[in-house]
Amino acid sequence: MAAPSQKTHELLQIMEAQPVIPVLKIERAADAIPLARALARGGLPAIEITLRTPAALEAIRLAASEVPEAIVGAGTILNPAQFEAAAAAGSRFIVSPGCTASLIDAAADSPVPLLPGAITPSEIMTAYERGYSVLKFFPAEQAGGAAFLKSLSSPLSDIRFCPTGGIGVANAATYLSLPNVICVGGSWVAPDDFIAAGKWDEIEALARAATSLSR
Incomplete structure (x- = not known):
């Protein structure tokens, strides 16, 4: 059994509540509020706002403070400074594409749970040694897809994953059927062009459709 240093209980409460975590790239911070509301109305309150744009931290602040029904997380966190900034902005969970000793140390000093990324057995085992049994598998399709994850x-039966990268309507159910997912x-539930055009009703409909995916 892995040590509880990941804050696994808090993380699982978020991740087990919905089959899809929307991965969002927000160019305009003002879009964060209607976007988070639309996704929550559609049944996907937990969202990952990636730090891939200059507006990301402000988007996290706005969504976290103005949309109480949303569970706002931060993604593409690469170092402790970004971890701390995202947590200060109101993130309730942190997602990284990889797993470094410095990120693990930063998470140990924070009440905010970390979902780090790992692909190879050695990376996964290294994270597990540090008490991490819930991991991001990224980029999923490019790294071998559902067959590799299965x-x-x-051999790594204690580890559970949130695969991300190249996943959409056509293959999401395949991943969700795996025992370790x-x-x-x-990102398909909130396409960039829909966000840019303010198509909140359409995004809500995509979210609602995603909630029907079985696990």
């Missing part, structure tokens, strides 16, 4: 389920991350 092959890990027996909790949920998937995906």
Whole structure:
């Protein structure tokens, strides 16, 4: 059994509640509020706002403070400074594409749970040694897809994953059917062009459709 240093209980409460975690790239901070509301109305309150744009931290602040029904997380966190900034902005969970000793140390000093990324058995085992049994699998499709992830389920049976990267309507159910997958991350529920055009009703409909995916 892994040590509880990941704050696994808090993380699982978020990830087990919905089959898809929307992965969002927000160019205009003002879009964060109607976007978070639309996704929550559609049944996906937990969202990952990636630090891939200059507006990301402000978007996290706005969504976290103005949309109480949303569970706002931060993604593409690469170092402790970004971890701390995202947590200060109101993030309730932190997602990283990888797993470094400095990020693990930063998370240990914070009440905010970290979902780090790992792909290879050695990376996964290294994270597990540090008490991490829930991991991001990224980039999922490029790293071997559902078949590779399924092959890990027996030798690494204590590890559960949120695969992200190249996942959409066509293959999300395949990933969700795997015994070691909790949920998937995906951007298809809030496409960049829909966000840019303010198509909140359409995004809500995509979110609602995503909630029907079975696990």
